[in-house]
Amino acid sequence: MSHMKPLDENFPIQRQLAVDATPVVLVNIFTLDPADEARFLQVWSSDAAFMKRQPGFISTQLHRAIGESPTYLNYAVWESTERFRAAFVHPEFRAQLAAYPSSAVASPHLFRKVGVAGICTA
Template identity: 80%
Template sequence: MTHMQPLDETFPIGRQLAVKAAPVVLVNLFTLDPADEARFLEVWKDDADFMKRQPGFISTQLHRALGDNPTYLNYAIWESTETFQAAFSHPDFRAAITAYPSSAVARPHLFQKVGVAGICTA
């Protein structure tokens, strides 16, 4: 089972879900034991397949940190906090996360794009 810890202890994912925003980007930082890496990737793939079929899902990408210890960063784009919350709280997803290796720690956080004049758009 994946253990969840807040990326920001003052504003954990449960509080973020109460904020109506659209679109949103989920950033999830995973750490785990090297021996569990293959299992983690299998379970993450299954979760991603499930999420791709959910209303409001736009895209996802998984990144592995450089180095010997497996640290992964996943980002997923959703139409809104409401669509993400529906998928995140779906009973099938909640049951599926129990398949993650016990060493896996997830640190999810929701973000919104920010526009900076001359650099990027919101």
């Protein structure tokens, strides 16, 4: 992938990978040119298949923005940052990043669930 843009400039994905947490949710927002959507979906599908085979992977779901916005959101659940980190830095995955369209910009960020009394559980 030619571009990665942190959701939080002060705490990019590279720093997040050093934090031990279990479980974690990867949220990755992709923006791209409309003409590149078919290629993006092909490459993302290949990446998702690779991740699905990795230890610690739980699930993933890709979402597309409504209307004419070529914006995608990927939501992936992992057992831990340790497991996600191993997959994210794996040479096979890193090599695949170059296959994304040049217009694609990814903004990955790791999260943990938060419990709010009476609303949701952690």
